[in-house]
Amino acid sequence: MECVFGMVGKDFALVVADSSAVNSILVHKSNEDKIMVLDSHKLMGASGEAGDRAQFTEYVQKNVSLYQYRNNIPLTTKAAANFMRGELATALRKNPYMVNIVLAGYDKETGPSLYFIDYIATLHKVDKAAFGYGSYFALSMMDRHYHPNMTVDEAIKLADQCIEEIRSRLVVAPQNFIIKIVDKDGAREHSWRRTTKD
Amino acid sequence: MARYDRAITVFSPDGHLFQVEYALEAVRKGNAAVGVRGTDTIVLGVEKKSTVKLQDSRSVRKIVSLDDHIALACAGLKADARVLINRARIECQSHRLTVEDPVTVEYITRYIAGLQQKYTQSGGVRPFGLSTLIVGFDPYTGVPSLYQTDPSGTFSAWKANATGRNSNSMREFLEKNYKETSGQETIKLAIRALLEVVESGGKNIEVAVMTKEGLRQLDEAEIDAIVAEIEAEKAAAEAAKKGPAKET
Numbered sequence: 001m002e003c004v005f006g007m008v009g010k011d012f013a014l015v016v017a018d019s020s021a022v023n024s025i026l027v028h029k030s031n032e033d034k035i036m037v038l039d040s041h042k043l044m045g046a047s048g049e050a051g052d053r054a055q056f057t058e059y060v061q062k063n064v065s066l067y068q069y070r071n072n073i074p075l076t077t078k079a080a081a082n083f084m085r086g087e088l089a090t091a092l093r094k095n096p097y098m099v100n101i102v103l104a105g106y107d108k109e110t111g112p113s114l115y116f117i118d119y120i121a122t123l124h125k126v127d128k129a130a131f132g133y134g135s136y137f138a139l140s141m142m143d144r145h146y147h148p149n150m151t152v153d154e155a156i157k158l159a160d161q162c163i164e165e166i167r168s169r170l171v172v173a174p175q176n177f178i179i180k181i182v183d184k185d186g187a188r189e190h191s192w193r194r195t196t197k198d
Numbered sequence: 199m200a201r202y203d204r205a206i207t208v209f210s211p212d213g214h215l216f217q218v219e220y221a222l223e224a225v226r227k228g229n230a231a232v233g234v235r236g237t238d239t240i241v242l243g244v245e246k247k248s249t250v251k252l253q254d255s256r257s258v259r260k261i262v263s264l265d266d267h268i269a270l271a272c273a274g275l276k277a278d279a280r281v282l283i284n285r286a287r288i289e290c291q292s293h294r295l296t297v298e299d300p301v302t303v304e305y306i307t308r309y310i311a312g313l314q315q316k317y318t319q320s321g322g323v324r325p326f327g328l329s330t331l332i333v334g335f336d337p338y339t340g341v342p343s344l345y346q347t348d349p350s351g352t353f354s355a356w357k358a359n360a361t362g363r364n365s366n367s368m369r370e371f372l373e374k375n376y377k378e379t380s381g382q383e384t385i386k387l388a389i390r391a392l393l394e395v396v397e398s399g400g401k402n403i404e405v406a407v408m409t410k411e412g413l414r415q416l417d418e419a420e421i422d423a424i425v426a427e428i429e430a431e432k433a434a435a436e437a438a439k440k441g442p443a444k445e446t
Binding site: 063069 | 287
């Protein structure tokens with residue numbers, strides 16, 4: 001019942017993820033941060049198998065850091081997305097990572113961007129993306145209300161509408177959500193949407 | 199048998215590893231490098247040969263970051279340095295990945311020294327021809343450290359040290375003039391040591407300062423300003439020595 005979605009706005013990109021860590025019928029915790037800050041200007045929202053998620057996202061983050069030390073210049077969002085896709089593709093026919101990722105980044109030259117990367121190494125550059133059962137509701141909501149060059153407030157309002165739909169229509173809806181934003185000033189946590197206080 | 203021990207790293211009859219000693223010679227021919235540890239600052243300084251006019255100096259960085267809190271300067275074969283630095287950078291990230299903690303200065307020094315030692319005990323390879331000066335702040339205790347490694351794979355911690363060309367004169371200077379310093383004083387001490395063996399001027403020196411916030415490379419103007427301060431202090435000291443003598 002995990003849910004991750006994101007969208008691109010005027011000079012920023014937004015990623016929203018649920019924060020439940022679930023094992024069969026047990027909720028381990030409901031404040032799990034699934035949106036990793038990859039570097040100063042990239043956000044990676046990941047959903048899927050918990051072990052794979054941690055393993056893969058940490059591996060990508062350290063490799064992105066290594067690239068920066070080696071080359072004295074940060075990776076572009078596009079390059080990071082392609083690197084991730086390559087890793088997923090290499091592992092696919094042996095030992096697949098069951099992780100779905102929404103990558104949001106801000107590059108000085110090209111502005112904000114969003115990438116949809118699923119567990120079988122599909123890569124798409126998109127304006128809006130969503131994973132999980134919640135995607136049925138989030139994507140429909142975004143299809144109806146999204147328009148290019150939204151302001152932060154408009155995008156947050158749309159994200160809230162998506163969360164509202166997920167909460168009301170999904171049978172086992174996640175309790176809390178976390179919203180992170182990336183723009184020219186960097187990647188950072190924006191806010192939480194809680195129903196429980198874990 | 200005696201003729202074979204000069205080409206590969208095996209013991210000579212009198213207990214020397216000639217290849218390692220020759221590697222140390224290569225280090226002695228490399229550019230001068232100095233490191234000084236202060237209470238809240240650690241400074242690395244490296245001599246820059248200014249004879250190359252057409253070269254883009256930005257592509258030749260002699261003081262490099264291994265991680266956010268660790269920096270390295272070296273003397274000797276620069277190509278060997280590139281390989282070692284690359285391995286060290288990978289190890290820094292690998293350590294963070296496996297134990298979720300940044301490396302300590304001692305850990306990464308031990309790793310680099312271990313690599314250098316491996317190449318003195320393997321078949322068909324030659325030792326790395328460089329000595330490194332590694333500086334950083336311990337990420338947990340905040341204690342500053344300066345370490346040196348050499349081609350044999352030994353390493354130790356230092357309050358201040360020099361390697362490369364004329365390292366003996368620099369080390370003598372540091373032994374005579376070292377005291378616990380902080381901030382700007384540490385930078386001045388490092389540059390003074392380097393100026394003992396290098397032509398004065400910001401063009402010929404590369405200096406980087408490591409503080410708890412990270413590594414900062416000083417630009418030419420800053421170095422020139424500090425060099426000017428040092429020259430002024432030297433001139434004042436000379437004048438003070440001559441002054442009283444004239445009166446008597």
